[in-house]
Amino acid sequence: MWVVLPQTYPTQDCSIARALEIVGERWTLLILRDAIFGARRFEEFQGGLGIARNVLTLRLERMCAEGLLERRPYSERPARFEYHPTAAARELGPVLFQLMKWGDRHDPSPGGAPMRARHRGCGGEVDFELACDRCGARLRYADLDFERRPDLPTSFRRGA
Amino acid sequence: MWVVLPQTYPTQDCSIARALEIVGERWTLLILRDAIFGARRFEEFQGGLGIARNVLTLRLERMCAEGLLERRPYSERPARFEYHPTAAARELGPVLFQLMKWGDRHDPSPGGAPMRARHRGCGGEVDFELACDRCGARLRYADLDFERRPDLPTSFRRGA
Secondary structure (H helix, E strand, O other), X not given: OOOOOOOOOOOOOOHHHHHHHHHOEHHHHHHHXXXXXXXXXXXXXXXXXXXXXXXXXXXXXXXXXXXXXXXXEEEOOXXXXXXXXXXXXXXXXXXXXXXXXXXXXXXXXXXXXXXXXXXXOOOOEEOOOOEEOOOOOEOOHHHEEEEEOOOOOOOOOOOO | OOOOOOOOOOOOOOHHHHHHHHHOEHHHHHHHHHHHOOOOEHHHHHHHHOOOHXXXXXXXXXXXXXXXXXXXXXXXXXXXXXXXXXXXXHOOHHHHHHHXXXXXXXXXXXXXXXXXXXXXXXXXXXXXOOEEOOOOOEOOHHHEEEEEOOOOOOOOOOOO
């Protein structure tokens, strides 16, 4: 069941509600996740997400219109496009990071955290408040590296 | 249009995907927002969100089943209940905070930020990496106070 939110919020001048107008849908955030980690082509998104092709087509179009993805041609015959995350999309990284941290804590994967955030150059693990458990520094998001659990495939298929 | 995500992710052992199974819906996050800021009763959620009563009923039930809200009686005749955020729900605060910061930046309210995060006891404004712009300290989420823009009503109606 899905009910469209009203487009105006008389009692709700709220930045959370406004952000959710743009990203408040699971596919959007999962597509952004894959785009931030390097997926670019339709088949990469589709293979990794297992999303219906017509649904993905609509989502990608809407995300371009909303300024989250930028469509760039990579082949003329046949005409083919890549979808690159914009600066605005990359700035949603902290939302995804906090969802990851919450998921690790409240619905942990049986095999351990699928992805770990590490302090670049130090290797310590980083908590949800950006503190490094090795050197104790408080970091910036730009200081993080993400390390996939070695037994797992990447979440999208490259070059499919 | 709403398509239910597959419940298993063969190539997707991912904490973001797992978290979105629980909170990947706009109403859920807006209900959590109001619960974290003090809404407890059906009418408070309903009045603030403008959500259809039957939709809200289903959402509250599901959020109780998922461990995000706890139902507590506050009246016997008639039987009436309050919905209290659990510890797991409060720990989604950082997700909401990051959505707020992103919304402030990318889809700003014409009247200025509807809510500001302040360093408790200092009054400085806090950025998305928890740095205080007055004293420069790097904070914890527990150090934040939230200040609603004075010309705005709260996002839910108390005691309705």
